[in-house]
Amino acid sequence: MTQWERAQAKPVSPDITDRSNALPAKYFTEPEFFEMEKEKVFGQYWIYAGHANSISEPWQFFTRTVGNQTLILVRTADGDIRSVKNFSARDGAPIVDETPMSDPGYIDPDEFTDLESVHVDSIGPLVFVNLADDPMPLSEQAGVMKDRLEALPLGEYEHACRIVSEVECNWKVFASNYSECDHCQANHQDWIKGISLDESELEVNDYHWVLHYTHEEDVEDEMRIHDEHEAQFHYLWPNFTVNMYGTADGYGTYIIDPVDTDRFQLIADYYFRDSDLSEEEREFIRTSRQLQEEDFELVERQWDGLKTGALAQAQLGPNEHTVHKFHRLAQDAYNS
Amino acid sequence: MSTQEQASYVAVCPECDVDLQTDEPNEIVAFHRRHYRVTGHDVKLERTELNFEEVTSTDIKGVVRQLEEQYENGVPIGVVAAVMNEHGLTIGETLDKIHEVRMTGGLYEPRDNYLGAF
Numbered sequence: 001m002t003q004w005e006r007a008q009a010k011p012v013s014p015d016i017t018d019r020s021n022a023l024p025a026k027y028f029t030e031p032e033f034f035e036m037e038k039e040k041v042f043g044q045y046w047i048y049a050g051h052a053n054s055i056s057e058p059w060q061f062f063t064r065t066v067g068n069q070t071l072i073l074v075r076t077a078d079g080d081i082r083s084v085k086n087f088s089a090r091d092g093a094p095i096v097d098e099t100p101m102s103d104p105g106y107i108d109p110d111e112f113t114d115l116e117s118v119h120v121d122s123i124g125p126l127v128f129v130n131l132a133d134d135p136m137p138l139s140e141q142a143g144v145m146k147d148r149l150e151a152l153p154l155g156e157y158e159h160a161c162r163i164v165s166e167v168e169c170n171w172k173v174f175a176s177n178y179s180e181c182d183h184c185q186a187n188h189q190d191w192i193k194g195i196s197l198d199e200s201e202l203e204v205n206d207y208h209w210v211l212h213y214t215h216e217e218d219v220e221d222e223m224r225i226h227d228e229h230e231a232q233f234h235y236l237w238p239n240f241t242v243n244m245y246g247t248a249d250g251y252g253t254y255i256i257d258p259v260d261t262d263r264f265q266l267i268a269d270y271y272f273r274d275s276d277l278s279e280e281e282r283e284f285i286r287t288s289r290q291l292q293e294e295d296f297e298l299v300e301r302q303w304d305g306l307k308t309g310a311l312a313q314a315q316l317g318p319n320e321h322t323v324h325k326f327h328r329l330a331q332d333a334y335n336s
Numbered sequence: 337m338s339t340q341e342q343a344s345y346v347a348v349c350p351e352c353d354v355d356l357q358t359d360e361p362n363e364i365v366a367f368h369r370r371h372y373r374v375t376g377h378d379v380k381l382e383r384t385e386l387n388f389e390e391v392t393s394t395d396i397k398g399v400v401r402q403l404e405e406q407y408e409n410g411v412p413i414g415v416v417a418a419v420m421n422e423h424g425l426t427i428g429e430t431l432d433k434i435h436e437v438r439m440t441g442g443l444y445e446p447r448d449n450y451l452g453a454f
Contacts, residue, residue, distance in 0.1 A: 165445055286441040290440055293440075
């Protein structure tokens, strides 16, 4: 007769420096931790705001909510990008309505002058903001990812498509899922046919990690923007990815934005040579959407399980270095 | 004559003789999900009042694409169920088809229970 083994449901160890130990489940499921993350994660690190090409003209702007703050990102008259907090010092009211990067607006320069600034920096055309008073440099957080991405002509590409999906799951579950490909064989059966997983490599850096894959098909040589038959999936702590697909003359980014403890939005942006999608590019995005849906189904199932409270702390597999890195960075931030 | 206004959507389970009358299309889907979870019965739409021009498309993706122009941040899943009801699909069948198309990448949810087409 099977006997319930209670010991298996107990925490492995609160010390997640042990490489098989995942972040305790309470950090995923309890709402107070999400409030803490707004300050200690989203209020401390460099957070991706959007693409410089989307505000190419003076006083064009978009908004971005980071932690507890809504920010305005503006192209100023001298061509720089600045970010300010979206509230009036006089009465606290928002200066502008929420305006996504994919549909930017124009701000009156007079309205902009006295607003409180936040730090802005960029990697090529990718613009980041930081709410901390004295943040670490973006170059330190992004490490070699900054050099690698800046060696590519990312700024020559145009935003072609944004798809926003809301998913019933804590943002960290999806982030962990993105960071490994152990699930790919079972979960992405169509896509995996063209991928040589044996030749894939997981590279772990201080605040980012890269999954390098090789694949059978490739774009023509003159169109390729990275190594032959290679796809690179970069994850930058805490919630940004850059997806160099290899099979398309373009790239994508994901923002894994928490809505609350139980939900996140996946904001997927796609960049190609031209903002008008060709039929091939449309088909490429459809495949990307399919992979997202397959992952959503998987992480929503994991989330349902995690919420039951039966598991106090998961144990990671031997290949999940990147997931462990993600969990450790979360733990470091919480303890800071 | 009753002065009570008629609800835009009426969903019923003929087997249990229960119904839901509402003006909020997504409530019929929530009602279906609750009822199906407990009883296994697929509830039926008895009345749908669609305040827009006839949707000519008959497949889920085409319906969402056509309706997207009239909704700012996704088409309520209940409206899609109401349109598909005109084509003979029950709420349960519509939800199954939505799942099927989502898994191929043709549909997405910009927010819970609202659909966009790609």
